[in-house]
Amino acid sequence: MPYAVELLNITKRFARTVANDNVTLRVQSGSIHALVGENGAGKTTLMETLYGLYQPDEGIIRIHEKEVSIRSPHDSIRHGIGMVHQHFMLVGPMTVLENIILGAETTRYSLLDLKRTTAEISELAGRFSLTVPLNEKVENIGVGIQQRVEILKAIYRRADILVLDEPTAVLTPQEAAQLFRILSELKEEGKTIVLITHKLSEVMAISDHVSVMRRGKIAGEVETSSTTPEQLAEMMVGRRILLRVEKTEKKAGDPVLSVSNLSCIDKRGVNVLNDVSLEVASGEILGIAGVEGNGQSQLVECITGLLRPTSGSVTIDGMQIAGLSPKGVFARGLAHVPEDRIKRGLVVEMDVAENLILGLHMQKEFGSRISMNRRAIAENARLLITKYDIRPMNPEALARGLSGGNQQKVIIARELSRNTQVIVASQPTRGVDIGGIEFIHRTLVQARDAGKAILMISADLNEILSLSDRIAVMYGGRIVKVFPDNNVKESELGLYMTGSKSSSAQRASDG
Amino acid sequence: MADPVKSKRHWLEHPATQNFLIPIFAVILSFAVGAIFILIVGQNPFQVYSVLFSETLGTSYGVGQLLFKTTPLIFAGLSVAICFKGGLFNIGAEGQLQIGAFMTALVGMYTVGVPAFLEIPLLVLAGMVGGGIWGFIPGYLKAKTGAHEVINTIMLNFIAAALVSFFVTNLFNVPATVHTPDIAPTGRIPRFDTIFSSFSGSPVNFSILIAVLAAVAVWYYVDKTRYGYELRVVGLNSKAAEYGGISVSKNIILSMTIGGAIAGLVGTNYVMGYKYYFEEGFSTGTGFMGIAVALLGNNNPFGVILAALLFGMLEYGGLVINTMVPKELVSILQAIVIIFVISSNKIFRKIVVNFLKKRTLRVND
Numbered sequence: 001m002p003y004a005v006e007l008l009n010i011t012k013r014f015a016r017t018v019a020n021d022n023v024t025l026r027v028q029s030g031s032i033h034a035l036v037g038e039n040g041a042g043k044t045t046l047m048e049t050l051y052g053l054y055q056p057d058e059g060i061i062r063i064h065e066k067e068v069s070i071r072s073p074h075d076s077i078r079h080g081i082g083m084v085h086q087h088f089m090l091v092g093p094m095t096v097l098e099n100i101i102l103g104a105e106t107t108r109y110s111l112l113d114l115k116r117t118t119a120e121i122s123e124l125a126g127r128f129s130l131t132v133p134l135n136e137k138v139e140n141i142g143v144g145i146q147q148r149v150e151i152l153k154a155i156y157r158r159a160d161i162l163v164l165d166e167p168t169a170v171l172t173p174q175e176a177a178q179l180f181r182i183l184s185e186l187k188e189e190g191k192t193i194v195l196i197t198h199k200l201s202e203v204m205a206i207s208d209h210v211s212v213m214r215r216g217k218i219a220g221e222v223e224t225s226s227t228t229p230e231q232l233a234e235m236m237v238g239r240r241i242l243l244r245v246e247k248t249e250k251k252a253g254d255p256v257l258s259v260s261n262l263s264c265i266d267k268r269g270v271n272v273l274n275d276v277s278l279e280v281a282s283g284e285i286l287g288i289a290g291v292e293g294n295g296q297s298q299l300v301e302c303i304t305g306l307l308r309p310t311s312g313s314v315t316i317d318g319m320q321i322a323g324l325s326p327k328g329v330f331a332r333g334l335a336h337v338p339e340d341r342i343k344r345g346l347v348v349e350m351d352v353a354e355n356l357i358l359g360l361h362m363q364k365e366f367g368s369r370i371s372m373n374r375r376a377i378a379e380n381a382r383l384l385i386t387k388y389d390i391r392p393m394n395p396e397a398l399a400r401g402l403s404g405g406n407q408q409k410v411i412i413a414r415e416l417s418r419n420t421q422v423i424v425a426s427q428p429t430r431g432v433d434i435g436g437i438e439f440i441h442r443t444l445v446q447a448r449d450a451g452k453a454i455l456m457i458s459a460d461l462n463e464i465l466s467l468s469d470r471i472a473v474m475y476g477g478r479i480v481k482v483f484p485d486n487n488v489k490e491s492e493l494g495l496y497m498t499g500s501k502s503s504s505a506q507r508a509s510d511g
Numbered sequence: 512m513a514d515p516v517k518s519k520r521h522w523l524e525h526p527a528t529q530n531f532l533i534p535i536f537a538v539i540l541s542f543a544v545g546a547i548f549i550l551i552v553g554q555n556p557f558q559v560y561s562v563l564f565s566e567t568l569g570t571s572y573g574v575g576q577l578l579f580k581t582t583p584l585i586f587a588g589l590s591v592a593i594c595f596k597g598g599l600f601n602i603g604a605e606g607q608l609q610i611g612a613f614m615t616a617l618v619g620m621y622t623v624g625v626p627a628f629l630e631i632p633l634l635v636l637a638g639m640v641g642g643g644i645w646g647f648i649p650g651y652l653k654a655k656t657g658a659h660e661v662i663n664t665i666m667l668n669f670i671a672a673a674l675v676s677f678f679v680t681n682l683f684n685v686p687a688t689v690h691t692p693d694i695a696p697t698g699r700i701p702r703f704d705t706i707f708s709s710f711s712g713s714p715v716n717f718s719i720l721i722a723v724l725a726a727v728a729v730w731y732y733v734d735k736t737r738y739g740y741e742l743r744v745v746g747l748n749s750k751a752a753e754y755g756g757i758s759v760s761k762n763i764i765l766s767m768t769i770g771g772a773i774a775g776l777v778g779t780n781y782v783m784g785y786k787y788y789f790e791e792g793f794s795t796g797t798g799f800m801g802i803a804v805a806l807l808g809n810n811n812p813f814g815v816i817l818a819a820l821l822f823g824m825l826e827y828g829g830l831v832i833n834t835m836v837p838k839e840l841v842s843i844l845q846a847i848v849i850i851f852v853i854s855s856n857k858i859f860r861k862i863v864v865n866f867l868k869k870r871t872l873r874v875n876d
Contacts, residue, residue, distance in 0.1 A: 014864075304754075306753065306754065325756065326753065326754060326755070326756045327756030330756055336754070338754055343748075343750050343751075344750050344751055344754050345751065345754065346748075346751060347743075347744050347747045347748045347751050348747075348748070349747045349748075350743070350744070350747065354740070358744065358751065358754075358755040359754070359755035359756050361737060361740055361741070361755070362737065362756070366737075367737065368737070369736065369737045369738065370736050370737070370738075371735060371736060372735060372736060372737055372740060
């Protein structure tokens with residue numbers, strides 16, 4: 001089969017770092033090619049080079065077996081390349097139709113020819129089963145549909161090579177399944193698809209070929225049918241990886257954290273949390289599954305003191321903590337791994353040592369008000385950096401320069417060093433590479449075995465299923481279902497997550 | 512995307528080196544551009560610059576003048592810098608220093624007979640209280656209502672100017688003048704020339720030591736204390752501060768108040784060390800120059816001292832080259848320095864990156 005894309009010996013340097021080092025990638029025409037690798041392995045840089053956002057320092061690009069020079073996205077679109085970025089490039093207040101034609105408008109007497117455009121787009125949408133509401137504003141449609149708009153936008157620009165960067169990161173299992181059906185259909189129609197991902201189950205499910213990148217180089221290329229997730233993971237990380245979390249039977253003790261009838265009405269007057277009750281016992285992990293934006297963030301903020309609940313109570317060992325400040329909540333024995341490490345969890349312009357005391361900085365061991373104890377702060381950093389294997393092993397490195405996984409380890413290290421009874425962990429491994437995920441999961445399980453009560457919120461179902469001892473599902477600000485163990489099918493969870501099924505009378509404290 | 516294939520960082524890439532080199536790079540560039548303007552007015556840039564440097568740095572009288580101009584710039588620069596550290600843009604140093612200096616003069620004129628060891632600290636404190644109140648107001652408004660400090664500090668500048676103008680023309684003035692009566696003689700800060708005769712005639716006085724002490728205090732406060740840690744967290748990421756149990760509103764009020772108090776110390780130089788009274792119009796935009804000083808000094812207290820020296824030199828130098836070129840040229844030069852400092856970051860980094868890229872290639876070959 002001929003090649004649609006050939007990236008030959010591509011090298012791309014940034015100052016002293018080499019993002020792509022002599023990388024060669026060939027994608028067969030009409031196939032789905034997965035590009036996998038850890039964060040920072042150079043996948044996105046390689047694809048952005050193909051899309052014209054970067055110029056390679058060395059190497060050549062061939063499209064349909066002809067050498068081309070791609071100096072800007074404009075060139076790449078001309079060569080039939082379309083890219084769906086991880087963060088959608090859509091204009092919220094404009095309609096779907098306006099977004100699709102933006103920058104490629106058909107005009108008649110220099111006026112928009114919407115009639116013809118609508119017909120064209122409807123025809124395309126029908127052909128590829130990309131159903132979208134053309135006259136709805138983009139801000140009013142779900143992320144799954146927004147993604148279809150992005151794909152349609154690329155196809156409308158006559159793309160026959162589609163690059164998708166982590167397309168399922170924001171989707172529910174049902175939406176992801178739909179996306180894969182669409183991708184298969186696109187392939188049937190002769191389109192070539194490059195899929196950047198780090199979810200190995202997706203690679204196995206949909207791709208024909210896989211290229212693995214590690215540290216800026218190609219670590220291997222295989223046919224999907226002849227490989228296993230374990231083998232791919234090993235290629236990605238360079239060592240054997242446990243994809244499954246090793247976990248013993250839980251030895252749950254008494255309930256420690258209990259939330260009852262918690263409700264919260266936000267500034268807009270929307271009931272973001274609706275009569276939520278749950279209990280977490282020592283020695284167990286309660287996982288909360290749900291599509292983002294169904295009240296999980298507000299639940300965490302109400303528990304941790306960042307948001308004041310409208311009614312209801314939160315107690316730790318019987319002590320009321322609802323309505324206290326974050327400082328007060330911390331003091332009563334709660335540690336919090338926030339969902340957004342850059343916005344909330346870290347001060348990226350500060351160094352690792354200073355980040356490792358955020359929230360603990362008022363403790364006596366780190367000095368008095370008028371003189372902080374530098375030595376104790378450095379010692380604390382050295383200890384935690386070693387214990388949690390934070391790289392680089394330099395307390396003075398700015399947090400900004402750390403990889404996502406290491407930034408997350410800084411937060412986990414700090415929060416566990418509080419040695420509290422309760423740990424609330426929100427999206428603990430979002431954007432973390434496989435090696436880091438393994439480490440963080442092991443750490444959380446160890447904390448649970450040490451008798452901590454852990455409330456974990458995650459949009460990643462694999463994580464929910466493999467770590468939780470019990471699972472609660474949130475939808476529309478309520479807990480709609482509690483499973484007493486983690487013997488649940490993904491599809492079953494998905495039904496509750498999308499509100500297609502519910503048994504809202506159930507309380508999470510039943511387990 | 513960050514990449515794991517990293518070799519050891521070149522010293523030019525180190526933030527500390529860059530923070531130091533970028534302002535110097537900017538100053539050199541702006542003198543080069545300034546030369547073009549000198550050529551336009553038909554003078555020889557080398558000649559003008561050599562007069563500029565020799566008349567300011569070459570004589571002890573010149574140095575004295577330069578230091579006298581530098582002192583208030585240090586206070587104003589520190590005021591803006593500490594607010595920047597707390598994530599606030601203090602455009603109000605001008606108003607704060609007006610109120611502060613006026614308070615110093617006011618307390619000074621009513622406390623005749625107090626011994627010097629009490630009078631001097633008292634007047635210093637009066638200046639800090641006056642400036643501090645003028646900083647507290649916009650800080651409080653920002654913390655409690657979210658009203659933007661940039662707008663409120665500008666408005667308070669107008670109010671301050673109008674208030675002191677009213678006071679020194681109507682209430683507290685020596686008849687037929689726009690200045691207050693003299694402060695108590697015990698409140699005077701001695702001039703350098705009372706001890707070192709070589710400074711004879713220049714108004715530089717020991718308030719510059721207060722300025723240096725203030726810089727050390729700001730450095731210690733910001734870098735070494737828990738208050739400073741909290742201030743920096745609030746300035747860099749207020750959401751992380753909230754999460755870490757740090758009160759954002761308390762720190763906003765605190766940094767504006769401290770910033771105002773430092774600006775209020777300007778009176779030590781002019782009122783206590785030079786004229787011994789407060790006079791309307793004594794500050795010609797010192798508070799605004801403080802913004803430039805803080806920027807050039809990278810909000811570092813010692814950087815602020817260096818930047819204040821440069822601007823102090825330009826301010827006095829403008830007078831000495833006045834015979835050769837219009838004095839506006841110095842204003843142009845000051846403005847160019849600021850523009851280059853703000854835009855140098857990217858230019859400088861690009862040069863470093865390209866330089867290192869070439870070097871890496873050569874090493875690899």
